[in-house]
Amino acid sequence: MQVVTVEEGLQRLEAPFTDSAYTLDIESVPIGQAYGRVLGATALAKMDYPPFRRSAMDGIAIRYTADTRSYRMLETIGAGEVFQGQLEPGEGIHIMTGAMVPDTADTVVVKEALTWSNETEVTVPSRIEVGQHIILAGEDIQIGQELLPAGTVLEAEQVGTLAGQGYSEVSVYRKPRVIVLTTGREVQDPTETLRVGHIYNSNRYLLEGTLYALGVDVVGVAHLSDAPGTVDGNIATVQHMLDTLGPVDMIVSTGGVSVGDYDTMPELYERLGATTLYRRLQMRPGAASFGGIITVREYHTWCMGLSGNPTAAMNQFYLLVLPLLERLSGRATMRRWIDCHLGEVVDRKHPLDRYYQGHIVYEGGSCWAYPNLGMTSGGLQALSVANGLIKIPSNSERLERGAIVKVFPFSR
Numbered sequence: 001m002q003v004v005t006v007e008e009g010l011q012r013l014e015a016p017f018t019d020s021a022y023t024l025d026i027e028s029v030p031i032g033q034a035y036g037r038v039l040g041a042t043a044l045a046k047m048d049y050p051p052f053r054r055s056a057m058d059g060i061a062i063r064y065t066a067d068t069r070s071y072r073m074l075e076t077i078g079a080g081e082v083f084q085g086q087l088e089p090g091e092g093i094h095i096m097t098g099a100m101v102p103d104t105a106d107t108v109v110v111k112e113a114l115t116w117s118n119e120t121e122v123t124v125p126s127r128i129e130v131g132q133h134i135i136l137a138g139e140d141i142q143i144g145q146e147l148l149p150a151g152t153v154l155e156a157e158q159v160g161t162l163a164g165q166g167y168s169e170v171s172v173y174r175k176p177r178v179i180v181l182t183t184g185r186e187v188q189d190p191t192e193t194l195r196v197g198h199i200y201n202s203n204r205y206l207l208e209g210t211l212y213a214l215g216v217d218v219v220g221v222a223h224l225s226d227a228p229g230t231v232d233g234n235i236a237t238v239q240h241m242l243d244t245l246g247p248v249d250m251i252v253s254t255g256g257v258s259v260g261d262y263d264t265m266p267e268l269y270e271r272l273g274a275t276t277l278y279r280r281l282q283m284r285p286g287a288a289s290f291g292g293i294i295t296v297r298e299y300h301t302w303c304m305g306l307s308g309n310p311t312a313a314m315n316q317f318y319l320l321v322l323p324l325l326e327r328l329s330g331r332a333t334m335r336r337w338i339d340c341h342l343g344e345v346v347d348r349k350h351p352l353d354r355y356y357q358g359h360i361v362y363e364g365g366s367c368w369a370y371p372n373l374g375m376t377s378g379g380l381q382a383l384s385v386a387n388g389l390i391k392i393p394s395n396s397e398r399l400e401r402g403a404i405v406k407v408f409p410f411s412r
Contacts (some may be wrong), residue, residue: 003280006319006353009291012200012277013320016293016300017327024174024328029117030118031163034154036215037172038330043147046165048138050316053101058123058134062092062103062112064130067307073120101134114132141165151332155272173330179220179241180207181253183265184308185227202380203254210317211252214325219245226255226262234264235271242272248301249328252321255308258288267291269303282394284354286312291320310380315355318389318408337391340407343370354394357386360407387411 004012016022019177055061062071068090073167077083077095083093087104095101095108098341107130115123139145147165148158154170162170162242188194204221211218224234242248256265257279275293281289290305304321306313326334327346340360348354371390372382389408392399399405 002276002278003282003351004278005282009278009281009289010320010323011292013293013302013324014327020303022300025177026171026330028169028171030169031159031167034162034170034172035156037154038120039148039150039154039158040171040173040330041160043165043170044145045141045145045147046167047141048143050135050137050139050140052137054100054135055095055097055099055108057108057110057135058097059095059108059110059405060092061087061095061101061108062124063087063089063104064107064128064146065089066109069126070117071122071124073122076357101258103328106130106134118222133309133412136202149332151330153331153333166294167227173328175215175217176249176325176328177217177219177245177247178211178325179222179238179245179251180204180218180250181222181224181238181251183224183226183253183255185225185254187223189223203308203313203319205309206314207252207254207317210314211325214322215329216325219248219373224268225254225255226264226284228262231264231271235268238268239272242301247299249348250304250321250324252304252317254306257290257305258308263288265305269294269305271402272303274303274407281316282352283315284350284352286315286319287352288312288357289316289320294315312355313383314383315357317345317387318410319355335408337369337406337408339404340367340369341397342369342390342401342403342405343368344373344401345399346371346373346392348373348390349395349397352394354392356390356392357382357409358390359385360388367407369405 028039055258060073071090071092074085074091074184077084077099078096079098082100083102086104101217107128109124109128113125117123147161150157158249182201182204186198188198190200195199208218222237222241253265256263266279269290269292276292281287286307288307292303293305294301302324306316323334358369358371360369362365369388371388387410391406
C-alpha cells in the first residue's frame with residue numbers, strides 16, 4: 001500500500017502541471033458571465049481612461065485669465081454632454097461632475113467658491129490654480145498598458161475594470177468538469193424515508209455545494225452500492241458517465257477507500273485505467289484515501305477517492321482536491337496557508353499530522369484559530385461552523401494558547 005504525506009500526495013497529483021504545463025482550454029464568455037472565472041490571457045487597456053478630460057467637481061469650467069475674477073457663463077453641460085462652442089478669455093460654462101471639459105477651458109472652480117452677480121456673471125476666488133479640479137485623459141489608465149495578468153480571478157472589481165475598458169467578452173479558462181460519486185448500501189437520499197441502520201447522504205451535498213461555490217461544473221452525480229458483486233456494474237456505470245459526459249477533468253468520490261471487504265473504490269479506479277499515486281495519507285482524520293490519474297492521449301482525469309466520513313472527506317478535499325481545482329482553473333495565485341495564534345491549548349501528541357477544522361477570527365488585529373478538539377471523522381456539526389483548517393504537526397508537544405500554528409482558510 002502506497003502511504004504518503006499530504007505534501008507528497010499533492011506533489012504526485014500535480015506532476016502533470018510541472019511536467020507539461022497542463023492547463024484547461026480557454027474560452028470566451030460575455031462580460032456578465034465572467035464573475036468567478038479565471039482570466040485566460042493578459043488583458044490590455046483598449047483606451048485611455050478617462051478617455052477625455054473630466055470635471056472632478058460641480059462648478060464652472062473657465063478659460064482662465066490672469067487678474068480677472070469676473071467670468072461670463074455661456075451654457076450648462078452635464079455628464080455625457082459636449083460643449084460645441086469656444087471659450088474666449090473671461091468666459092466659462094456651468095459644468096457637472098464627470099462632464100467633458102472643453103478644449104478651450106483650462107480650469108474648474110467648485111460651485112461652493114463662486115459668488116454670483118446675476119444668472120450669467122460670476123466672481124471667482126482670488127487664488128486659483130490653473131488646471132485645478134480637472135482629471136486628465138489617461139490619468140488612471142493609458143491605452144496598451146496591462147490591466148490584469150492571465151490567471152487573475154475575476155471578482156466584481158476586476159470585471160468592472162474590464163467593462164470600463166469596453167470588454168464585452170472575456171477570455172477565461174474553461175471551468176473544471178467534475179463527476180461526484182458517493183458509495184454505501186446504508187446511504188439514502190434526504191428525499192427518502194430513513195430506514196433502520198441507514199444514514200442520509202450528506203457527502204453528496206457537501207461536495208456538490210463546495211464545488212459549485214468554487215465555480216466548478218458538476219457534470220454528473222451517482223451513488224454506487226458497495227454490496228458484494230456490484231463492482232463490475234459500478235465500473236460500467238462510471239465508464240458510461242466518462243464516455244457520455246466528457247471531457248471529465250476529475251472524479252471525486254467518498255467512501256470505499258479503506259481496507260475493509262467492501263472498500264472497492266481503488267479497484268474501480270484502477271480497472272478504469274487509473275495509475276495509482278497513493279493509497280493512504282499520513283494524517284488524521286482522513287488517512288483512508290486514494291489518488292490516481294487516468295491518462296488518455298495526454299488528457300488527464302484525476303481520481304480522488306475521499307473518506308466516507310464527512311469531516312475526514314472535507315479535510316482531504318481542502319488539502320488535495322482544492323489545490324488541483326485551482327490549478328485546473330488556471331489561477332496564477334493559489335490559496336495559501338497563513339499563520340494564526342492558537343485559540344486554546346492543544347495537548348494531544350500524535351505520530352501523524354492532525355488537521356482540525358475550526359473557527360478563524362481576527363481579534364485585536366491578530367488572527368486567532370479555535371480548533372474543534374471534539375471533532376470526530378464522521379461528525380457533521382463542526383462542518384457547519386468551520387471556516388478553516390488548523391494543522392498540528394506530528395509529535396507536537398503541548399501547544400499553549402497563543403502559539404503560532406498554520407491555518408488554511410476555506411474562503412476564497
